[in-house]
Amino acid sequence: MSWTKPMSSLLCTILSLVLILEAFTTSHGEFVYHGFSGVNLTLDGNAMVTPDGILELTNDTINLGHAFYPTPQNFRKFSNSTVQSFSLSFVFAILSVHDDISADGMAFFVAPSKNLSNTWAQYIGLLNSRNDGNRSNHMFAVELDTTQNDEFKDIDNNHVGININSLISLQAHHTGYYDDKSGFFNNLTLISGKAMQVWADYDGESAQINVTLAHLGAPKSVRPLLSSSYNFSDVLRDQSYIGFSATTGAISTRHCVLGWSFAMNSPAPAIDISRLPKLPRLGPKPRSKTLDITLPIATAIFVLAAGTVVVLLVRRRLRYMELQEDWEVDFGPHRFSFKDMYHATEGFNKNNLLGVGGFGKVYKGVLQKSKVPVAIKRVSHESTQGMKKFIAEVVSIGKLRHRNLVPLLGYCRRKGQLLLVYDYMSNGSLNKYLYPEDGKPSLNWAERFHVIKGVAFGLLYLHEKWEKVVIHRDIKPSNVLLDSEMNGKLGDFGLSRLYDHGTDPQTTHMVGTMGYLAPELVRTGRASTSTDVFAFGIFLLEVTCGQRPIKKDSQGNQHSLFDWVLQFLHNSSLIEAMDSRLQADFNIDEVCLVLKLGLLCSHPFTNARPSMQQVMEYLEGDTPIPEISSRHFSFTMQALMQSKGFESPDMLCPQFTSIGTFSELSGGR
Template structure:
């Protein structure tokens, strides 16, 4: 019996030893397989990556980026001015050795961009290859979350990116607000093209809208031997087109560090957007694995939900019983809607999404309460509000109807101006009408208008010179875009410090397009009656009623003097003999004391050369003769230092131009405002003296 027990114990220990060995063997195999999986981007060139959704994926995500419950990679969460990044957590070896060239690689991914507004999205997203996953110093908005104003264009970035951009940024020379671009260390793309694809059947180009909200496909291929980058895109259900959207020759061996990370970056601006990635694949020295669309997670539903089947069955059966209730509800709704009734005519149908419901604006401003009032002027009151659907902060301006001005033409121009996108112009989001009022809806600028900083209490901090000069250059850039770069000529007609608004980063943005007018390039630019603000009106506008870009230049010249001197153009409360700012600056110029006209609150903490240049440019822009005023392109070059101010000389500095104006039948005193003996009409030279 003892022998049997002994043999049983030996046999049991033998089985335990075998079980332990097998466990260790399988555990070793698991570690080996897992290790090989983590190292599949090895230097053997056999690396590949495939994500069919991202549930359980060990990605490195930061800021607004997250993985949703159904497996979508959400780079931005719908909040404004945010950024988000997602990277494969292990750096990849793009070279077989450190001295070798970058190998061929291929990327495929499915993405979608959605916004609360069907006609715009701020901003885009990008696939990037970078030496690090730390983008804490990057900026949202136009920098797409992986660059900033200081490092943009630096060779030390070592970044290759393919951007999917949904806004036109003049500073990056973007081609439009819906394009794909190849970026090398810089958001100035080396090559870009409108979003779309080439149909294999007809070899024709088909446009695609990046902000449609639909899922799309993108392929990025790099040929290491040919040094060729190709980017292709297509709708979700279409196979990869034969012809790429864009191709560029560039040696990425001069760009990428060894090793580098791959991933995505996205950002938003003043409007909320959401950027999604549905699937992603990567191949080193081989094509990226094919992504099975049927296995991808679904995007969130857009629009209202369908009625349930149960409700569809119950409603017909119960309709007779609830007719009385419905009738009562209809009566109550009609009475309630009268409170929010907006004026809408048949011709407004063509303007679509640009017409906002009056009810939304009423709720946004809490019924236009006084505690939401931002300011008031001769053309209406401005209220702060938050749109209920998008939570976007807006400024709502109420303007009275002008019956003599065709409302249809006026609204058509307002809607057209609403298409303008420039970083130094306040966006006009839309309009609404009710009874005798027109409501214009703009982006809300958190730091208010510039005049509040120029004319604040002396004990309060004022803007430094660097900030003032930056704002001046920004407004000049915006006006140059309006006059010469947009599809139509836009004359603002009311340029002044109170219409220059400051965003959260203290960038100057020209706003209030309620008086602006549009003209085709090359057409006769004129108006039927004078509109504007006293002190900023060009003489020819007052006498002839003819507006042109040069009347805007005149007002911009007064604006330059206003910002530099910290004084109003016409000071009705002045106690001395110089209530007219332009006369006062001209007198200082004639006396060689131009620096004494600079705002004393700057306390000599400014660049005298820049300030004097701006004052002289202001005098030149506000010259009474239009042919002596520069255009906005020349003004931009003066401000950038690319062009010296012109020499303008006349023999009689005090009365030459004034006499000439009188001989021509002009009365300079009646054209604008009471003037001293050193009237703006006496400008003869602005090139010398401080």
């Protein structure tokens, strides 16, 4: 009997420890927030908690925000075990200054750290162009997407998605819910300005994730909006952070969270909607009764001065008068008012001038409502050519969305004024880095190669990946812009043409920049994807060599960069054509690959040039580039042009003095 009590006490202690441990593993991290006043959250970017207790991820001034639960959650009971079941719910609202357009969306996420991407717009602050799709991201997200991005295969501009390590959704569905009684699907609009509730439940045993949506106050539907089988044990780290992220573009949008609950191994606690903070009112305030009394009196006073006021208003309105035609009705991008453009650029002040091109001037501006910096192109149209260029740019890129194309945010038309509004690229054009002013740095090889691949990726999208074929027709370093992360983005689509896949573009008016024009374009004036590839080839040589396509020697004679590089190939010293400023900081295989590819793309015969799909395969190392040899120079460009009936080829195509025949095209590098 002497050992019975101690043994019993020990058993009780062990049992208590087991129960405590079990309670810890099943309820650790469980919480419910009705508003966020006084709640300990980690916020960055634009995220803030308003005095009313609303978690605002974005507002009208800055365009990105994150909110994290301050400590990581244990998603596994033990190291190397499977991810546990978890459940969450949150109430959100998206408030846009416009009724029918918003940017860009928000998401709930699970991530291994708090160091998320600061890339805004379509990446929703989760990832960026370099890590999107990487398994090493260890990220799960439920996205509420209000912008359709073709590069992420978005189904529309109002959808919910389940995302694993990428902005391309594992599964997506138009926003709404299934009615339990009728079984019918009911649409919801994310940017309606109304509060909605989301539930997300992961079952660790069946590896099933369900996402359900409903308007605030409606019960959770039995049938989820999204349901997908995916083993999160292959994705989530043992300890991961949970939270929200949101970004906006040029459209002022507030992404708000009103309540949030979370639990591990049990249903998320119910959110009491009666305890949630109230959303700010949208639209004008209701008119007071006092106004009903004073309005007749005030009206009588104003009538006396009506004549003067009308004259002033008419003058002011004429100042900002705009045009709108039938073709604009179904156009995708947002239409800005001329007044917004005028104030954004401080009256098109010369101090805001970024550059001048053949068709107009580009100004830096700041949109007054959102405080977002933009680039505004003011298109010249002394003749009908300016209008044609404007419409070409609007139509061709209005709905294009790709991370290596400068996005068109909107446009404006006014009598005598044609304006295009783009994302502002903080690092300017590639041109100024290839030919920097005294004391300013150039780009190293890694940066140049990254830009080259970005431009190639964007051009591949234009030629083969979008619903129509878009011919850019003016590929050159000054039309490649660099964002804050030095990603190359192809811009200036004013010379572009688009047509259906498999059809003849029938483009017979020659435009472009001398030095980048393919021989057949000079002869016929007809642009094609192959003429774009030719210009891209010259672009590759220019970026690698740091020299312009055409240059004059001390005697004033013109020489082409193509011929110059070809001589190095002929002498088996191709690497010597590289920009001398790169010094030893380069990859010799990559440099030689790009120089050979530049020569191949700018081959005088169209059937010898690769497609952009092949170009990407060469750059990514998926396919070895054909071996290029220059043993024979059996013809010159002059002979080639004369054979086509031209008397003065040098005037038509001054970028070539002689062209070598590539006599061998075979496999291997």
